[in-house]
Amino acid sequence: WITLAADNSNLALAQDTMASAENSRRIVTRQMEVGTASAGDLSDAESVYQQARASVASYRTLVAQDKNALNLLAGETVPDSLLPGTLESLGDRSITLVPAGVSSSVLLRRPDIQEAEHNLKSANADIGAARANFFPSISLTASAGVGSDSLSSLFSHGIQVWSFAPSISLPLFTGGSNLAQLRYAEAEKKGLIATYEKTIQSAFKDVADALARRETLSEQLDAQNKYVAAEQKSLNIAMKSYQAGVGDYLSVLTAQRTLWSAQATLISLQQTDLENRITLWQSLGGGAS
Template identity: 75%
Template structure:
């Protein structure tokens, strides 16, 4: 008897043909190097992972806790599992569904008396032979969507590391700002006491007292403001970490951090590193998914072949089914050719092609945005050290001016307006120095993140 293997036939006929367009990665629409940079092939080795960039042990621990407990990252990981499950559903359509059945009937009629029949069979129900790769294209599209979700999670992870490090540095900066405000308030308080004594001795007028009180109360208000900021910084860090952090993991003053608390990415890296950015890779996988959708849309113009078949044994009674049963089988292919769909297939193809063009633009924009992020960070880096050095000299000069004017005022040879001006100048200069020190660390974090970070 002629026998045919349903599984072997379906595998043989299943999608050897793909109508997906040949995928070619769009060229990166950016220069090979950043403005003013020379490429150094050794630089990328420094970017291997965040543990090498975060040099402070406390910061490392805080980032590790955030990676383990942050809820946004957990949500992103859950999205990966969802996309992976959807890919599994699409991939299942490439294989036939096999069913096994066993039936037995008994009946009684007046003429024939009691009769019985039994049948055991295995069947394939409405399996579509993927002649033109429609199901395979949909499966590839689902797979690329899944991979895109993985890079979405990686981008969330990278952003979380950068935001946690930035929040930690911000707390250190506001600790320094708070201490500076407290020191300024203490200094203004001493000056206020001196002014009170001079007024009592008749060598200072009410204007000096009012000016001294103005500086003191301004510093007092700043202390309260920075106390609020420090508390809010701790709250923000707790939210990022996903749990409460002990004081031992929190930073002290900004200027007490080791210079390598956050390592500086070396200059001279190629712009090709942008291709490893998670957002760029996410955009490319989305583009590949759209490319596969075009193949599926093209396949809708071609015939579909469905198969319903079964094979088994049958006998007059259940007891003899597997010993004296007769072989039975059925094979029912069905061919369907689209003739008129009201333009649905044409519209679907045009939509898929337009979607691909949009995703090409999104991919190129992701690379251009990354290039700008790095270029901006490098431009800031180029002048930051010189500006910080000048600011330190400015602070030192302002301190000397204040000391001299205060000494002259106490000796009765100077006026209080000069003291007041110098005091405010010093305070402003010190605040600006703290801001520049914070910018230095933030710039290091931004540069590392913009280049794609590390796992």
């Protein structure tokens, strides 16, 4: 669904690009008529226009394929009313950010943790004791979309190594004392405990990874939006200079390509933003309460 929205955005950009290239071609033709443009300029303008045409055709194909994939997933033709438009039409609130103060207890709904606990229960484990010893009870988010200090303190060396920091009020896993509290003696049951602990670590890391990406995405999107606006101004200036006979067409081409590249990057970031929001909700087990 998000991929379709992104390809709709890319198609719209390609169509705008083609229209802009066609307009540039007309301008160059007029400049040739008054002797201020060369045949090379017209050839360059034609090349850009045809490239844009090919891009439009390519994205039309991708949009059609995306719709086919959704129809296959749904088992029927999805009505147009349920299909997304462009990413811009969705807005940044189509998938809300995770709120502040989300308790780590929501992770207990994750299928992988539930499976690990089910396996422990099958071995007559005390799940309450298992959670007390291995499951950090903390707040995951400090503000909307931002990880808490408590979450960060669960890891050392960035988010690569799991470590219970002293600031977390939790029993630590040391010297096998937790295994004794869980009343496990057999080696195979120790394996279940190790799997349970590793599953919990992976769950917290999934959340930490998604929140870390969330923080950088906001800054990237803001910078990219401003970059696109700046490049649009540069193109306008280059085109006006060319039409006035004081600038060359190469400057126009360079400005066009830089702008279109910046716009494509913005679409990619917008897609990543929405996908990150989905990933974050998934890592939390599908909810925040």
